[in-house]
Amino acid sequence: MVSVTSALVQLLRLDLESARFTVTTLTELWGAEADAALHRNERVPALRALAARRRDSDPEASATLATLFVLGLPVTHDDLVAALPNLGDDGAVELGMVDVVGAEARPLIDLRPYSFVDSHGAGSWWIASDLGELVLGRPLGEEHVLGVGGASTTLSGLMMQTPVGRVLDLGTGCGIQAMHAARHATHVVATDISARALELAALNAELNSIHNIEFRLGSLFEPVRGERFDQIVSNPPFVITPRVDGVPAYEYRDGGMEGDALVEAVLRGAAAHLTPGGVAQLLGNWEYRVGQDAFRRVGGWIDGTGLDAWIIERDTQDPAQYAETWIRDGGTKSGTPDFDRLYNAWLDDFEARRVTAVGFGYITLRMPLAGDPSLRRLERMHGALGTNESGLGVHLASVLAAHDWQKVRDDEELALSHVAAAPDVTEERHYWPGDEDPTAMLLRQGSGFGRTVRMDTALSALVGASDGDLTIGAVIAAIAQLLEVDVAELLAELMPRIRSLIDDGFLIPVDESE
Structure with a gap:
């Protein structure tokens, strides 16, 4: 049982600060290779590095704390x-x-430094x-x-x-x-079905001098019934x-419902x-079932809620891969009778619902300020994004505002507005050897x-000329004159594509009052 006693936690904080118990210090203690091995749940390289340091001198405080609370070994x-x-x-x-x-002395908890960068700057806890x-063992x-894992950092990076x-x-x-939310919110309510989780969460908040979080025990929305x-x-x-x-029904990952009903x-x-x-x-999982597309089912969950929705599937696994992933996550080793027993239970469960694959991804929902929902995007973005997920929250907020x-502008009003190409946008052209005209033009x-959009000559010219000085209509009129085409026809052709580029963050609105 973790006891959150403010005076003692303050003393612990002083010791951690004095020992320089930080991510940088630990990497210096055992090196980048050992650090990478620890992320693979292997501690031998770190132990060897610490043993070599110990031969030369008495252990530093940081080395003792790392041995005890990160490597989980007695001191x-x-x-x-x-x-x-x-x-x-x-x-x-x-x-x-x-x-x-x-x-x-033997460890009873895992305690380790954590560092990050968000829109408020660099931070460490x-x-x-x-x-x-x-x-x-x-x-x-x-x-x-559970401590901070890959899903944790993904969600914190997505957080607006x-x-x-x-x-x-x-x-x-x-x-x-x-x-993380406490850095941009006046007040945070944190709930969990696990009393143990709330104890550790309260310790972490106190240890890092975060005092605007309220902790409540209960399942899903029960602890906040009637609150918005x-x-x-x-x-x-x-x-x-x-x-x-x-x-095993692990509290940190199992909501006690069948299939993907918890996410629903x-x-x-x-x-x-x-x-x-x-x-x-x-974050969430959703099932693909025989004869059913997962996104059709997920879209049905949103119907009738009155919410805008933007759902991005990042990966899928077949039932066997999914079972292996989560059985190992609980610490059961492959090749053991328990592993095989659990494996069969998972596959039986999937077969009963005729599940062919499981998707994983990001879910963003929004209550419109007024009126009906105006956004419904269900996209598949498998593989690398070509960018760092840690900054996606800022991007999401920006493109939702641009949407x-x-x-609220019809085509006529949009034509009188100003946009500029986003500063991260580049154009790529491909040519056959000796040709003057490109065979492909890509906007990256x-x-x-990290999206890529194929362009034609007109769209390329529009993006290239969009610096916020001229209205969209004026830019299109100039392009129509150069290409010797009808202005109205070009405007009608380009306007839907311009809206799409705004929604995706290629073009950004310019404040016309500046």
Whole structure:
């Protein structure tokens, strides 16, 4: 049990700061190769590097803390006391961080530094979670509280960072999304079905001096019944798990529903908890079933909610791949009887619903400020995006605002408006050797989703001339004159493509009051 005692947590913070217990320090301790190995759940290279340092001198405080809380190995009682001079061994025991047995201290939690960059600049925290299977030497317990993983960083990168009043973090886990939201929100409500998760999340908030988060126990939207929020973020327990005896129901990933019903419940429930203009962002899985396209099913979940929706599928797995991924995630090793038993349970479950594949992706929902929904995008973007996912939140906010800007303008009004090519946009041309005219012209996006659009001569000329000085109509009129075509016909041809480029972030509205 983790005890969040403010005075003790402040002493722990002093010790971590004094030890320079940061991502940079740990990389310096054991090197980039060992750091990469740790991300693959292998600690031998880091141990060898620390052993080499120890031969030359007594261990630094950072090395002791890294050995204990990152690598999950015991240290001597004397080294613990030296590394935590303010908190001391008694304080570490009271906080539930270690178990001291004789001359040895053993870790009870995972505690490691975490660094990031968002629209507010660079930041760093310390994040506590439960010990993983590498340390435990066995599969995880069902009440395991996960630390910062790939899904966590994906969602935090997607999170829109526009200043808002109230944010709901649904299924907070170790609290990482709530902490990110606290940087741009006045107040954050973080919920979870796990009391253990809320304890660790509260410890993390206190340890990092974040005081605008309120923690509530309960499932899905139950703890916030009747309340509305300007933003909802959620890395929900969306993993599709067989509902049979003998299959672990991990609280951090299993919502207790059949198939992808948990994601459906969150999508349908969000509308009752968003303020006008409020946005919900989450990750999720959805099933492809025989004779059914997954996006047709997901679109049906949104029907009738009154919400704008933008859903991006990033990957799919066949049932066998999906089962293997999540059985290993729980710490069960391949080739063991338990692995084979669980594997059969997963495949039986998928066969019962005639599932052929499982999709994974990003979901953005929005309550319109007024009127009916104006946005319904369901896209598949498999493979690398060609850009860093950590900055997608800023891009999403920007293109949603641009969509709203162009949506309220008819073609005549849009023609009188000003746009400019986004600063990350480049043009690429391909020629057959010796030809003067290009065989292909491509418009490429350097950030955001890294999209590529094929262009013809007219569209290329329009994008090239869009610097915000002339109206769209004036640019098209000049192009029509150069190409010796009818202005009205060219305007009608280009306007839908211009709207699409605005929606995708290639062209950005220019404030005409400036």
